[in-house]
Amino acid sequence: MSINDQALLKVENAIIMAAGLSSRFAPISYEYPKSLVKVKGQVLIERQIRQLQEAGIEDITIVVGFKKKLFQYLVEEFQVTLVENSDYATRNNHSTLYAVKEKLGNTYICSADNYFTQNVFEPYVENAYYSSVYEEGETGEWCIETDATGLITDLKIGGENSWVMLGHVFFSSVFSKRFVAILESVYDEPETPLLLWESIYLNHIDELTLYSRHYSKEIIFEFDTLDELRKFDSDYIDSTGxxxxxxxxxxxxxxxxxxxxxxxxxxxxxxxxxxxxxxxxxxxxxxxxxxxxxxxx
Missing domain, CATH: 3.10.450 (Nuclear Transport Factor 2; Chain: A,)
Structure with a gap:
């Protein structure tokens, strides 16, 4: 490792969030988890596991909930760990991170339903970041505001001509320690169950250092609906499974x-x-x- 590499953070592990219902992906998500859908011939979550392992990240934990038994085969096939989020139906995605809070360090946080056309994972990372793509025109996604260094200073739902949150996240050990402390402190508050972890981050943005990392829209994909998947994979136009x-x-x-x-x-x-x-x-x-x-x- 070079002198410059010594300043980088070695990735310790990855958490793949796969507990949710993905109700917008009806009716397939009613029949089986969206992350087990095949896209261009590969199961979404399997493709992501392989990309992590190709980057040298072997410690991979999948947090499951909805139809959790369907993920069991991944343990033997990929030597991953499964952790159950028993609150997936009553709380938002912050409960997934709460279920694995002891594992958070220099950690990739991944959504099980993302599709990366090229491998975005690396064994060494410089700063905690949230991946982002540029959306031209109006968008209903989380729009990012940064300072000149790329540090995220504010988030707003909806906007236009903006970099938006999409894809994987990297927590540094410093970020993880502070975020877990905040998460524990607000977990039992009455308004917390409905909050995304990103909302909790935003509420404490001055205490948490997170950068925006830019990617091309041709690299990161997320399919919220079947119609979106059909545009990407024509096999689903006439035969959805x-x-x-x-x-x-x-x-x-x-x-x-x-x-x-x-x-x-x-x-x-x-x-x-x-x-x-x-x-x-x-x-x-x-x-x-x-x-x-x-x-x-």
Missing amino acids: SKILEAISKQVSCKESDILRITPIKEKDVTTGFKCLIKKENYSYIYETKKLIKDKE
């Missing part, structure tokens, strides 16, 4: 590609089904009854 969509296509005599604009139906924060557009007609599908109903105009 969803038994629900297959049944719907038979019921209304259409192709799966005709089922568009799928959005979840929620009642008291519980996803009960989804709405969709089929040949210019609006429908609702209810999971419990397995019924497709044409919406009244």
Whole structure:
């Protein structure tokens, strides 16, 4: 290692967040976790594990919750560790980091559903950072404001022509120690369950040093909806692998590609089904009854 490399931080481990429901990715996420979807022939989470291991990061922990048993095969196949987040259905993603707070040091924090067209991981990192891509025009993502050094000074949900948070994060040991202390101090406050960990960070941004690290939009992808995935992987246009969509296509005599604009139906924060557009007609599908109903105009 060179003299310059000695100033870098050696990555100790990685945490992959895979506990959530991903309700916007209906109906596939109702049938199995989004991170187990195949994209361009590779399972999302498997591709990310391989990229981490190729960068020399062997200590990988996957935090699971929703349909946790479906992740068990990864232990034998990739020698990863599984940790359960039992609060995944009642708390936001901060609970995933709380479940592994003892493991946070010089640590990559990864979302299990990200797709990287090239390997973004490195064995040595200079500073704690959140990856970002540039969005032209209006966006509803977290928009980043920085000083001249790239230090994040503020975040705002929504904006235009801005660098936005997307992809992996690196916590330095200094950042981790301070963030865990803050997380522990606010965990039992009544407003905390609904907060993203990013919101907790923002509430204490003056105490936490995090930089914005820029990437091309051609490198980092996240698929919030099936429609977004279809734009990236054409295999999903006519065959999604969803038994629900297959049944719907038979019921209304259409192709799966005709089922568009799928959005979840929620009642008291519980996803009960989804709405969709089929040949210019609006429908609702209810999971419990397995019924497709044409919406009244």
